[in-house]
Amino acid sequence: MSVWGKLFTAVRGGANEAAETVADKQALRILDQEIRDAENSLRKARSDLAGIMASNKRLSRKIEEAREKEQRDTESARAALQAGREDLARGLADRISGLRQEIHRDEGELERMQASQGQMMRAIQDTEHRLQQMRREVENVKANESLIKAQSAIAHSQSGVNSKLGNAMDSLERIRKRQDETRGRIEAGAELAALESGSDLDRQLAEAGIGGSRSSSADDVLAQIMGESKPAIGQSRDPLGIERKDN
Template sequence: MNVMRKIATALRGSVRESAEVVIDANAIRIFEQEIVDAEQGIARSKQQLAYVMAERVQLERANSALRDQILSREQQIAKALVINDEVLASELAEDILEKEQIVNEQLIAVQNLTTRERNLTRKIQLSGQQIKTFRRELGIAKATASAQSASRLAGSHTNSVDTNIIDLTSSLQRIKQQQQRIDDTSDAIAAIENEIGDGALDKKVESAGLGTRKTDIQSILERVKKV
C-alpha cells in the first residue's frame, strides 16, 4: 500500500513537472492571454459603471421631479388654507410627507451609487494603468524572446558556416593533393620513358654526342677540310 502511494505521488510529481514544462514553453502566450482576459474584465467593469451611473442619474431626475411636485403641493396647501379647507390641506400635507420620504430614501440610494461609482472608476483607472504596464512588459518580453531566438539562430548559422569552411578547406586540400598526384605520375611516366622507353638508348647516344647523324656531319666536315 505504501508502494502504491509512492507511485501515485511520483505520478503527480511527473504531471506537475510536465505542466510546468508546458507553462514555461508557452509563458509569453499565457501572459498575453491573461492580459486579454484582464482587459475583457475591465470592459465588463465599465459596463457595470455605466449601469450605476445611469441608475444614479435616473434617481436624481426622479428626485428633482418629486421636489417640483412637493413645491406644487405646498402652493396648493396655501390656497386650501386661504379658503379654510383644512381637510384638503391635510391630505396635501400627507402627500408631501410621502413624497419627502421617497426623496430621502432615493437620496441615500444616490449617495450609495455615487460611492460605488467613485470606487469603480478608481478601480478601473488603476487596473487600466497596470494593464498598460503589463502590455509594455509583454512587448519587451516578445522583443527579448525574438532577440534570443535570433542569437540562437545566428549561433547555429555560425556553426554551420564554420563547418562549411572546414569542409571547403578539406575539399581544397584533397583537390590539390589529387592534382599533385597527377603531376607526379606524369613526371614519373616521363622519367620511366626516358630510362627504358623505345627511344631511350638513342636519346642517351645523342645526348653523349655519339648520334649517327651527328657523326655523319662531322665526317663530311673532315673530308671537306682535307680537300
C-alpha cells in the same frame, strides 16, 4: 510511505514538470489569452458601470422631480390655509410627508449607488492602467524573445561555422604534415642515391678543396699562359722569337 505511494508522488511530480514545461513554452500565448480575458472582463465592467450611472441619473431625476412636487404642494397648502380650506391643506400636508419620506429613501439609495459608481470607476481606471502597462511589458517580452531567438540562431550558425573552420584547419594541418613527410622521404632518397653513386663523397672533397678539377676561370688561364711564356735564365728571345744565349 509505501512504494506505490512514492511511485504515485513521482508520477505527479513528473506531470507537474511536464505541465510547467508546456506552460513555459506557451507562456506568451497564455499571457496574450489572459490579457484578452482581462479586456473582456473590463468591457463587462464598463457596461455594468454604464448601467449604474444610468440608474443613478434616473434616480437623481426622480428625486429632483419629487422635490419640485413637494415645493408645489407646499405652496398649494399655504394657499389653502389662506383660503380657509384646512382640509385641503391637511391632505396636501399628508402628500408632502409621503414625498419627503420617498425623497429621503431615494437620496440614501442614490448615495450608496454613487459610492459604488465611484469605486467601480476607480477600479476600472486602475485595471486599464495595469492592462496598458502589461501590454507594454508583453511587447517588450515579445521583442526580447525575438531577439533571443535571432541571437540563438546566430550563435548556432556561428558554432557550426567554427566547427567547420576547425575541421578545415585540421585538414590543412594534416596536409602540411603529409607534405613535410613526403618532402623528407624525397630528400632522404636523394641522399641515399648520392651515397650509393659516390657523388656525395666527391661533393664533400670539392667543398674541402681536395682533388677534383682545377678552376678554369679567365684569371687562372691568363696566369698559366704568363707563367709558360717567361724565358729561362740565361736565354732571351729577340723580337723575331729566335732564342739566343746571353754572354
